[in-house]
Amino acid sequence: MSTAESGRIIIDLFTTLDGVAQGPGGTDEDTSGGFDFSGWQAGYPSSGVGGQVMVGMTHLDALLLGRRTYDIFAAYWPHHTDGASGDIGVLFNRVPKYVASRNADIALDWNASSRVGADLASEIADMRARHREVHVIGSLDFVHTLLAEGLFDELKLWVYPILLGAGKKVFDDGALPSVLRLLEPPVADDGGVLLLRYGRTDRVPGVGTFRD
Known part of the structure; x- marks a missing residue:
């Protein structure tokens, strides 16, 4: 777990x-495993999420991404630096991007991009x-690695009131x-989307037995 003086790794x-x-x-974002609901968030507009996302990005000064998410971002954000999402586009284009990949020869053409994964x-x-705040956005397969190795400081979840059954899970x-x-206390918008922010600790779950 990071100290008060060090930066934080935040999973969004x-x-x-x-x-x-x-x-x-998006509908073509990830259909692996026969997943039928790629694009489920885009299909459930939520008035409060956009503002919450922007507030959460206030101190972001680097991105840490899995390869699939990096490719999606690199194809989109360099061309979206104005309009409703322009602030995020400008920010993402400006900050360093670290890309988790086992392939040392990958081409990373988006400016300020470099590979990590050797150690x-x-x-x-x-x-x-x-960095003050390094954000891991999406990148679910890579997030599983971070959760398995305890290499994060904050887990930020936007929870939608949707049940899908099948699909890759957070955990x-x-x-x-x-x-x-x-x-912080959970924050909900008028669409029922809940923002939950959890910090990692060094505590291990205990066990016991309830008795009368």
């Missing part, structure tokens, strides 16, 4: 109530030393057993 995910975080933003724990420690069976700390 959109998820359904039953924990599905696969392909929220993730060491590389994340270096990011904490360099798989590899998540490191741990107790998270609620950082």
Whole structure:
């Protein structure tokens, strides 16, 4: 867990109530495994989420992305630096982008992009030393690695009142057993979308037995 002096690794995910975080933003984002609901978030407009996202990006000064999310962002954000989403586009284009990949020969053409993955724990420690807030957006397969190795400081979930059943979940069976700390009261918008912010701790879940 990071110290008060170090930067933070913040995971940002959109998820359904039953924990599905696969392909929220578009119909062609992620249909792997025969997933029929890619684009489910875009199909449920929410008045409060956009403002919450922008507030959460106030101190972002680097991105840490999985390869699939990086490719989606690199194809979109360089061409969207004005209009309703212009502020995010300008920010994403400006800040350093770290891309998690096992392939040392990948081409990263978006400006200020570099690969990580040779020694993730060491590389994340270096990011904490360099940056105030590094945000991991989407990148679900990579998020599973961070959750398994405890390499994050905050987990931020936008929970939609949708049930999908099948699909890649926020938490798989590899998540490191741990107790998270609620950082602020939950925030809900008029569409029933709930923002939950949890901080990582070093506590391990305890066990016991309830008795009369």
